[in-house]
Amino acid sequence: xxxxxxxxxxxxxxxxxxxxxxxxxxxxxxxxxxxxxxxxxxxxxxxxxxxxxxxxxxxxxxxxxxxxxxxxxxxxxxxxxxxxxxxxxxxxxxxxxxxxxxxxxxxxxxxxxxxxxxxxxxxxxxxxxxxxxxxxxxxxxxxxxxxxxxxxxxxxxxxxxxxxxxxxxxxxxxxxxxxxxxxxxxxxxxxxxxxxxxxxxxxxxxxxxxxxxxxxxxxxxxxxxxxxxxxxxxxxxxxxxxxxxxxxxxxxxxxxxxxxxxxxxxxxxxxxxxxxxxxxxxxxxxxxxxxxxxxxxxxxxxxxxxxxxxxxxxxxxxxxxxxxxxxxxxxxxxxxxxxxxxxxxxxxxxxxxxxxxxxxxxxxxxxxxxxxxxxxx
Amino acid sequence: xxxxxxxxxxxxxxxxxxxxxxxxxxxxxxxxxxxxxxxxxxxxxxxxxxxxxxxxxxxxxxxxxxxxxxxxxxxxxxxxxxxxxxxxxxxxxxxxxxxxxxxxxxxxxxxxxxxxxxxxxxxxxxxxxxxxxxxxxxxxxxxxxxxxxxxxxxxxxxxxxxxxxxxxxxxxxxxxxxxxxxxxxxxxxxxxxxxxxxxxxxxxxxxxxxxxxxxxxxxxxxxxxxxxxxxxxxxxxxxxxxxxxxxxxxxxxxxxxxxxxxxxxxxxxxxxxxxxxxxxxxxxxxxxxxxxxxxxxxxxxxxxxxxxxxxxxxxxxxxxxxxxxxxxxxxxxxxxxxxxxxxxxxxxxxxxxxxxxxxxxxxxxxxxxxxxxxxxx
DNA sequence: CTGAAAGCGCTTACAG
DNA sequence: CTGAAAGCGCTTACAG
Numbered sequence: 001x002x003x004x005x006x007x008x009x010x011x012x013x014x015x016x017x018x019x020x021x022x023x024x025x026x027x028x029x030x031x032x033x034x035x036x037x038x039x040x041x042x043x044x045x046x047x048x049x050x051x052x053x054x055x056x057x058x059x060x061x062x063x064x065x066x067x068x069x070x071x072x073x074x075x076x077x078x079x080x081x082x083x084x085x086x087x088x089x090x091x092x093x094x095x096x097x098x099x100x101x102x103x104x105x106x107x108x109x110x111x112x113x114x115x116x117x118x119x120x121x122x123x124x125x126x127x128x129x130x131x132x133x134x135x136x137x138x139x140x141x142x143x144x145x146x147x148x149x150x151x152x153x154x155x156x157x158x159x160x161x162x163x164x165x166x167x168x169x170x171x172x173x174x175x176x177x178x179x180x181x182x183x184x185x186x187x188x189x190x191x192x193x194x195x196x197x198x199x200x201x202x203x204x205x206x207x208x209x210x211x212x213x214x215x216x217x218x219x220x221x222x223x224x225x226x227x228x229x230x231x232x233x234x235x236x237x238x239x240x241x242x243x244x245x246x247x248x249x250x251x252x253x254x255x256x257x258x259x260x261x262x263x264x265x266x267x268x269x270x271x272x273x274x275x276x277x278x279x280x281x282x283x284x285x286x287x288x289x290x291x292x293x294x295x296x297x298x299x300x301x302x303x304x305x306x307x308x309x310x311x312x313x314x315x316x317x318x319x320x321x322x323x324x325x326x327x328x329x330x331x332x333x334x335x336x337x338x339x340x341x342x343x344x345x346x347x348x349x350x351x352x353x354x355x356x357x358x359x360x361x362x363x364x365x366x367x368x369x370x371x372x373x374x375x376x377x
Numbered sequence: 378x379x380x381x382x383x384x385x386x387x388x389x390x391x392x393x394x395x396x397x398x399x400x401x402x403x404x405x406x407x408x409x410x411x412x413x414x415x416x417x418x419x420x421x422x423x424x425x426x427x428x429x430x431x432x433x434x435x436x437x438x439x440x441x442x443x444x445x446x447x448x449x450x451x452x453x454x455x456x457x458x459x460x461x462x463x464x465x466x467x468x469x470x471x472x473x474x475x476x477x478x479x480x481x482x483x484x485x486x487x488x489x490x491x492x493x494x495x496x497x498x499x500x501x502x503x504x505x506x507x508x509x510x511x512x513x514x515x516x517x518x519x520x521x522x523x524x525x526x527x528x529x530x531x532x533x534x535x536x537x538x539x540x541x542x543x544x545x546x547x548x549x550x551x552x553x554x555x556x557x558x559x560x561x562x563x564x565x566x567x568x569x570x571x572x573x574x575x576x577x578x579x580x581x582x583x584x585x586x587x588x589x590x591x592x593x594x595x596x597x598x599x600x601x602x603x604x605x606x607x608x609x610x611x612x613x614x615x616x617x618x619x620x621x622x623x624x625x626x627x628x629x630x631x632x633x634x635x636x637x638x639x640x641x642x643x644x645x646x647x648x649x650x651x652x653x654x655x656x657x658x659x660x661x662x663x664x665x666x667x668x669x670x671x672x673x674x675x676x677x678x679x680x681x682x683x684x685x686x687x688x689x690x691x692x693x694x695x696x697x698x699x700x701x702x703x704x705x706x707x708x709x710x711x712x713x714x715x716x717x718x719x720x721x722x723x724x725x726x727x728x729x730x731x732x733x734x735x736x737x738x739x740x741x742x743x744x745x746x747x748x749x750x751x752x753x754x
Numbered sequence: 755c756t757g758a759a760a761g762c763g764c765t766t767a768c769a770g
Numbered sequence: 771c772t773g774a775a776a777g778c779g780c781t782t783a784c785a786g
Contacts, residue, residue, distance in 0.1 A: 042561055043534065045779060056757045061781055071755060086560070088532040092478070093779035096469040096762045115502035115717075118495070125492035128519045137533065140517050142505045155465040156514065157420065158763085183463070184419055268704045294701065301704045324671065327645040327678045329706050340492075422763060433773045438765055448771055470763035473778045535779085 044087045103137045105160035126343020161354040167191040186353040190346045198362040202346045204337035207244030209369035213317045214248035222287035226259040228274040230291035271298020293318035293325045315377035330375035337369045421464045480514045482537035503720020538731040544568040563730040567723045575739040579723045581714035584621030586746035590694045591625035599664035603636040605651040607668035648675020670695035670702045692754035707752035714746045
């Protein structure tokens with residue numbers, strides 16, 4: 001190692017060990033030495049193939065991108081040679097010329113110091129799936145609502161055909177340096193309703209989800225319910241969920257007796273904090289709905305420590321249906337939202353809009369949620 | 378909506394509702410109408426600014442990219458005009474010309490039908506953090522070891538300055554269509570030792586982690602230990618962990634009595650399956666280490682249902698220290714590995730290698746793990 | 755069906 | 771300090 005390595009690791013504060021690898025082996029993948037071209041970067045270009053074959057570059061280009069507009073023999077020859085020489089098209093050059101990138105820009109929110117949330121990950125999974133199927137690549141830009149993290153704010157232009165904003169408000173999107181792109185590219189918002197900004201939005205029916213949860217509890221005979229709220233400022237998720245909760249209570253005349261506990265965020269510790277508030281309540285609700293699974297689980301953990309039984313003393317329902325919610329003790333009754341489907345459908349709609357096959361209007365599409373019954377309620 | 382929408386949703390199998398947005402409002406962000414240029418895509422180019430100012434495009438370019446090589450007055454004028462006209466540099470054109478993209482390509486593994494794992498997410502978080510700090514963007518390509526998912530295999534060229542492979546084997550990387558890029562770009566492997574392929578690798582000391590876990594249990598007096606294994610074929614993670622486990626047992630002469638239970642994968646259900654095997658064991662170990670937190674939690678959940686107490690009857694330790702492992706009942710004693718730091722350090726090393734500031738050799742860097750003591754052991 | 759030319763939007767030696 | 775020219779690697783009318 002050269003001397004430059006030290007400051008790196010000083011900055012990163014890590015203890016580390018160097019080991020020598022078993023050297024002497026050669027790189028596994030790569031071009032063979034006798035390949036032609038390799039002018040600038042060592043890469044084979046269309047011009048190299050053309051020279052090798054005594055053809056015009058335009059013919060080689062056609063053979064690669066539009067095989068049907070070229071002699072079958074020529075196509076075969078070019079294809080073989082391209083493979084032999086290890087040619088891969090330069091994405092930059094092709095996109096610059098055609099004006100199409102076959103790339104989607106995804107703005108994914110993250111809190112400072114926290115990784116992308118599991119819910120967003122599921123949406124991303126749907127995006128990757130559908131984008132891969134359609135031959136699109138994915139450019140990810142983390143956006144930080146708080147502006148604390150060193151997110152990349154460098155404005156980007158020309159590198160994508162469309163934008164997906166996950167759970168993002170207008171400010172969040174701007175913070176990602178995407179404003180300029182938004183003015184020119186089709187855009188869809190997932191998980192958050194932004195139709196008031198004329199942005200097509202594909203969301204889970206969060207209000208219906210909380211309605212379903214409250215309905216389930218009320219049918220079980222609960223009359224005093226609590227809702228553990230999420231953050232009001234950053235996201236748009238708390239409001240519709242609380243509304244759905246209240247709507248169902250109102251229908252049974254139970255609205256007056258309900259308790260709204262401010263959790264603060266969507267994470268476990270917000271749930272434990274909410275539990276502290278709950279435990280201090282003189283007249284405790286018998287059923288609680290958390291704004292997220294993590295909040296519900298943090299809440300359960302804390303009230304179990306205080307000697308309360310779930311669901312016997314307090315029934316608890318979450319929202320998200322994360323993978324581990326089926327394996328906790330008690331396993332968590334929760335509202336499942338079609339996150340992966342939202343990712344897939346949003347990607348499909350956007351790609352179709354990019355190619356002009358679909359007219360993406362600033363409308364709201366709502367996907368249904370459903371209750372997953374387990375042990376906690 | 379036009380008629381094209383129906384087949385979309387047939388494919389996606391979703392029930393959905395359209396709502397009309399409150400229309401009539403105008404787009405929030407965008408160029409004002411009297412801006413110049415807008416030849417092809419509606420975007421402002423350097424040529425537009427130059428025309429507006431009566432300058433040569435090269436001067437405008439310099440003013441934007443190299444302010445110090447231009448008259449301060451000119452710089453100011455260009456900067457103002459660029460802002461007013463809403464100019465953002467075309468990333469494609471710039472990169473094509475300079476040969477530098479300021480972009481990193483990340484190959485992230487995913488199992489078919491499953492989203493990216495929490496561990497990989499943490500590494501990605503570190504990558505985003507450090508890349509953002511250094512002004513780099515991140516291109517993500519999901520790679521599918523099984524080849525089942527419709528991952529994007531289109532070969533990409535020219536769009537990144539370096540490649541990060543997370544927890545990937547050579548085959549996995551190839552499946553992502555990255556072989557050609559690998560031959561030309563600096564590459565680093567995170568979480569998986571690939572130095573045998575001459576690829577610099579930055580990993581957690583998994584062997585030491587399992588050694589620490591076994592050590593902790595043995596010091597508590599346990600003499601019969603079990604290890605729930607992960608998959609052998611796909612990943613390289615099981616082997617070093619099992620080795621570390623065995624090494625510590627051997628030191629105390631306990632190796633002969635140990636049990637290795639095949640879990641199958643890293644997820645919860647693998648843990649519950651392993652628990653079934655465990656419950657059938659005539660002479661049960663009193664302490665169990667899972668290859669992952671999810672496996673350990675799935676295991677705990679199942680043996681609790683069978684009437685065993687954790688840690689009184691069976692002590693359980695996991696590996697990963699995921700966020701929710703602190704909130705389960707019992708909370709999980711586990712091995713923490715510096716995933717975020719690995720992401721940050723790997724990104725830093727790679728970027729410095731891209732810019733020639735650092736000579737990235739095919740060596741192995743190992744980051745330390747540590748035991749997090751909670752309730753389960 | 756193939757070739758020659760122009761151009762996507764930018765940057766950078768090279769002159770002046 | 772600024773201008774004119776060339777070129778990154780590709781594609782696509784336009785001729786032939």
